[in-house]
Amino acid sequence: MRQPLHKTKIAFLIRSLACGGAERHLATLVKALDKEAFEVTVITFYGGGQFESEVLSHKIRVICLQKLGRFEIVRFLWRLVRELRRLRPAILYSYLVEPNVIAVLLKAPFPKLRVIWSIQATDMRTRQEDWFQRVTFRLQCFLSRFADLIIATSPAAPTIFLVDFMSRTSP
Secondary structure, rough: OOOOOEEEEEEEEEEOOOOHHHHHHHHHHHOOOOOOOOEEEEEOOOOHHHHHHHHHHHOOEEOOOOOOOOOOOHHHHHHHHHHHHHHHOOOOEEEEEEHHHHHHHOOOOOOOEEEEEOOOOOOOOOOOOHHHHHHHHHHHHHHHHOEEEEEEEHHHHHHHHHHHHHHHHHO
């Protein structure tokens, strides 16, 4: 008699499922994961987007935290922690800068949680973004040592990330 397989619970954290490379990568990955081996949930900051219906059509749970804006933090984090307590994922796989920073900080209330980051090939050092994006990118570089695994989604991503990280940590 075959033993029932224990499914590994994995939650994916991303700002939204709108059109973009990271969003496309996430949608492709979650659809390809073995449903017998993984219990998959996608958690978004904001609802909607081109890839949300695609993910839902494959019977993958999507939870929108309904973040109201950039500086709505306390209520948003409370909802995220509540969902993670309910889901109890073994792995939190995050995409893009802000979700990566939040994911690694969640290791404090969830010490057994394994955090995987996906980093993209965006060179934040040369882009003219606002102060908040520059600060969160630098914070991501600093906190990278606490991620359990970092996956670069393009050949350029590790170079860009490491150059920026080393420029901020070297004497």
